[in-house]
Amino acid sequence: MSTIQLPNTASLRSDFIWGVSTSSFQIEGATREDGRGASIWDVYCQNGTIKNHDTGDVACDHYHRYREDVALMKALGVQAYRFSIAWPRILPQGRGAANEAGLSFYDRLIDELLAAGIEPWLCLYHWDLPQALEEHGGWQNREMATWFADYTALVATRFGDRVKRFATFNEPSIFSLFSRSLGERDRSSEEKLHRMIHNVNLAHGAAVDVLRANVAGASIGCIHNRQPCRPSSSSEADAAAAARLDVYWNSVFPDPQCRGAYPESMRAAIEPHLQPGDMARICRPVDWFGLNHYSPVYVKADPVSMLGYGFGDKPAGAPLTPIDWPVDPEAFSDTLQSVHDRYGLPIYVLENGYGNFDQPDQNGAVIDTGRIEFLKAYIAAMAAAACRGVDVRGYFVWSLLDNFEWDSGYSIRFGLAYVDYASLRRTPKSSFDWYAGLIKAGQP
Numbered sequence: 520m521s522t523i524q525l526p527n528t529a530s531l532r533s534d535f536i537w538g539v540s541t542s543s544f545q546i547e548g549a550t551r552e553d554g555r556g557a558s559i560w561d562v563y564c565q566n567g568t569i570k571n572h573d574t575g576d577v578a579c580d581h582y583h584r585y586r587e588d589v590a591l592m593k594a595l596g597v598q599a600y601r602f603s604i605a606w607p608r609i610l611p612q613g614r615g616a617a618n619e620a621g622l623s624f625y626d627r628l629i630d631e632l633l634a635a636g637i638e639p640w641l642c643l644y645h646w647d648l649p650q651a652l653e654e655h656g657g658w659q660n661r662e663m664a665t666w667f668a669d670y671t672a673l674v675a676t677r678f679g680d681r682v683k684r685f686a687t688f689n690e691p692s693i694f695s696l697f698s699r700s701l702g703e704r705d706r707s708s709e710e711k712l713h714r715m716i717h718n719v720n721l722a723h724g725a726a727v728d729v730l731r732a733n734v735a736g737a738s739i740g741c742i743h744n745r746q747p748c749r750p751s752s753s754s755e756a757d758a759a760a761a762a763r764l765d766v767y768w769n770s771v772f773p774d775p776q777c778r779g780a781y782p783e784s785m786r787a788a789i790e791p792h793l794q795p796g797d798m799a800r801i802c803r804p805v806d807w808f809g810l811n812h813y814s815p816v817y818v819k820a821d822p823v824s825m826l827g828y829g830f831g832d833k834p835a836g837a838p839l840t841p842i843d844w845p846v847d848p849e850a851f852s853d854t855l856q857s858v859h860d861r862y863g864l865p866i867y868v869l870e871n872g873y874g875n876f877d878q879p880d881q882n883g884a885v886i887d888t889g890r891i892e893f894l895k896a897y898i899a900a901m902a903a904a905a906c907r908g909v910d911v912r913g914y915f916v917w918s919l920l921d922n923f924e925w926d927s928g929y930s931i932r933f934g935l936a937y938v939d940y941a942s943l944r945r946t947p948k949s950s951f952d953w954y955a956g957l958i959k960a961g962q963p
């Protein structure tokens with residue numbers, strides 16, 4: 520048991536929800552099993568652009584070990600678990616015929632969670648688009664809104680008797696900004712970015728309607744990654760680049776979805792893609808704002824890159840995590856405040872966490888004191904925001920397990936439980952016990 524003190528959480532609601540988050544591609548593996556279709560991430564991995572040529576083929580083998588993973592969550596004491604559905608597992612071609620074996624995997628997972636007293640929070644899209652739809656233009660195709668709505672209808676009718684919490688998208692700004700090259704300032708790629716943004720927003724609105732119509736008592740939101748974009752120097756050019764990125768990173772999805780308008784500075788760019796009635800299609804009432812937050816980002820001007828920005832130096836002496844992300848809990852409470860002020864919705868923090876290079880010690884224990892200190896400081900910052908009146912109702916650690924960290928493959932670890940990728944054995948880290956203690960302390 521860690522001796523690190525718990526933060527003061529007295530300002531949080533009595534029905535506050537503590538949880539953990541994962542996503543399908545990052546943990547499931549079994550990418551060619553039981554009729555799953557290919558996703559765009561299977562293809563990216565084959566292209567050899569991922570660190571150490573890692574792939575999602577096995578990942579944490581959660582597809583076969585989900586029972587053990589639910590047991591871990593039960594030991595942790597979380598009230599909720601956020602996961603995502605792999606679209607190509609249940610619709611191998613993205614649309615058309617459903618794959619019963621894939622659907623029944625999620626039936627088993629959901630039933631296992633409910634039996635353990637853990638509320639499932641289902642995210643429809645955590646980046647693993649069916650490759651078959653990519654071949655029809657992917658997010659460049661306005662028809663995606665219809666295909667996404669049809670996929671949502673399948674999920675809603677199959678699982679809506681047992682699942683009530685639904686998120687449409689995970690971090691639309693991250694997957695739209697980073698799925699295209701930052702290396703070259705190509706106006707046509709900026710135009711593609713704008714088209715994609717609008718199509719994702721249309722798909723969000725369509726999915727909200729489908730969920731409302733098909734799931735009694737549904738509680739619906741979208742998960743936004745919101746991180747202050749700060750200039751990396753005092754130059755005017757860097758300030759302008761940071762302000763520009765801030766709009767794309769932080770506003771271009773929640774503003775139209777929750778306020779019914781694109782940010783002023785990008786209306787001209789979206790205009791060519793806008794059809795009559797679109798804003799009403801996008802701005803459908805949601806029940807909460809899903810917030811993912813890790814750190815502020817430091818931005819510099821880079822005239823040759825898309826949108827004219829790049830990532831610049833962090834302030835000298837700023838505390839950093841082992842993967843060089845700034846540690847700035849105050850930026851987290853400011854972000855919570857800004858979401859509250861701008862959108863006026865209940866907030867669930869659906870990701871926050873600490874990446875590092877954990878390894879077991881000679882006794883096989885994984886002592887991750889740095890992660891505990893990080894979580895403690897961030898939870899304290901959240902409690903401070905709640906004290907000032909911010910309506911925050913839940914907090915989910917990213918992540919339950921070490922997992923496939925996108926471009927970084929398995930080299931970076933975010934889990935409360937360590938995964939040995941050779942044996943696939945899970946070992947709770949000291950942060951796991953600490954978080955379990957925090958949850959327990961808040962219970963009557």
Ligand code: PNW
Nearest residue numbers: 542689690693744746811813870917924
């Ligand atoms: C999130 N950034 O992505 C994702 O939702 C998770 O899938 C991922 O594993 C987790 O954070 C940790 O990286 C992010 O550049 C990607 O600031 C990039 C950034 C933040 C979050």
